[in-house]
Amino acid sequence: MKKIITLLLIFTLAVLMAFPAFATNGTIGKYTPVLDGEKDEAYDQSLKLNLFTDQGIPVGEFFHSEGSAPDKNNIDANAWFLYDDQFIYVYVDVADPDLFDIGKATFDSRPNNYQSDSVELWFVFGDAFSYIKFSAVAFGHGMFGDQDGSAVAADVLKPLGFDTAVKTGTAGYAVEFKIPITQYGLKAGDTIYFTLQLNNMDKDGNLAVSGKQLQNMGGADNASALTLGAPIIIVVPEPEIIEEEEPPAEVESPSVPTVVTPSPATGDITVLFGIMSLISAGGLLTFKKKR
Ligand SMILES: [Ca+2]
Numbered sequence: 208m209k210k211i212i213t214l215l216l217i218f219t220l221a222v223l224m225a226f227p228a229f230a231t232n233g234t235i236g237k238y239t240p241v242l243d244g245e246k247d248e249a250y251d252q253s254l255k256l257n258l259f260t261d262q263g264i265p266v267g268e269f270f271h272s273e274g275s276a277p278d279k280n281n282i283d284a285n286a287w288f289l290y291d292d293q294f295i296y297v298y299v300d301v302a303d304p305d306l307f308d309i310g311k312a313t314f315d316s317r318p319n320n321y322q323s324d325s326v327e328l329w330f331v332f333g334d335a336f337s338y339i340k341f342s343a344v345a346f347g348h349g350m351f352g353d354q355d356g357s358a359v360a361a362d363v364l365k366p367l368g369f370d371t372a373v374k375t376g377t378a379g380y381a382v383e384f385k386i387p388i389t390q391y392g393l394k395a396g397d398t399i400y401f402t403l404q405l406n407n408m409d410k411d412g413n414l415a416v417s418g419k420q421l422q423n424m425g426g427a428d429n430a431s432a433l434t435l436g437a438p439i440i441i442v443v444p445e446p447e448i449i450e451e452e453e454p455p456a457e458v459e460s461p462s463v464p465t466v467v468t469p470s471p472a473t474g475d476i477t478v479l480f481g482i483m484s485l486i487s488a489g490g491l492l493t494f495k496k497k498r
């Protein structure tokens with residue numbers, strides 16, 4: 208009986224380890240990347256979080272769907288983080304083989320920003336629970352903000368410093384986000400809270416929303432705690448200096464007696480003509496003086 212209980216305990220522990228109940232926490236590095244939709248080298252030296260596994264939810268799970276949910280098994284997203292004195296930067300690489308462009312006009316006219324292939328970031332900065340949601344669409348049509356339930360339009364966000372850069376591929380897309388943090392007075396060692404949400408739509412309007420929302424899915428207690436860490440130093444390798452090969456040292460030839468070649472006869476004639484023209488010029492001068 209004891210053996211069965213022990214085996215059951217081991218099995219339960221293995222299941223718990225396979226599906227972590229809590230979100231992964233970590234430390235993010237300080238570095239200013241280029242906002243271009245490309246993953247800067249520094250992101251690889253900072254924290255990486257997966258949409259499913261690091262948020263403690265099974266792969267493919269979605270918490271909201273509309274229509275018949277699109278293929279849930281082939282979508283995924285990973286997020287990398289950096290920060291500096293002014294901004295948090297998040298680079299999100301999304302696998303979405305059923306990528307569908309709703310068009311800018313539709314995006315602008317829709318009240319529900321999640322009804323598109325898009326990424327949403329949820330943050331809590333500081334101690335008071337005041338969340339910020341910031342999203343970007345796969346095809347770069349726009350961004351959307353929300354603070355404690357109040358929508359903030361893109362034309363308000365941009366002057367505040369919020370920005371995104373999107374790169375769209377055939378089997379997915381990548382979004383690089385920039386979120387201003389100066390107003391929170393954050394410094395190294397402070398902790399912020401984060402969840403990631405992925406909206407997956409298809410051309411027929413079917414929708415599945417995966418990930419977590421901070422305001423109604425357990426709040427900061429259910430989010431990843433991100434600690435602001437040390438600066439990341441990217442070592443740029445010195446360009447290799449190729450030294451010019453020195454010419455081979457001259458080999459001293461065995462001393463050979465110098466042979467003095469007599470000047471050719473023409474040389475004598477040239478000198479002679481030279482002297483003659485000098486004399487005649489002098490003569491001309493003399494002649495001229497006499498006159
Ligand atoms: Ca970049």
Ligand SMILES: [Ca+2]
Nearest residue numbers: 305306407408
């Ligand atoms: Ca999709």
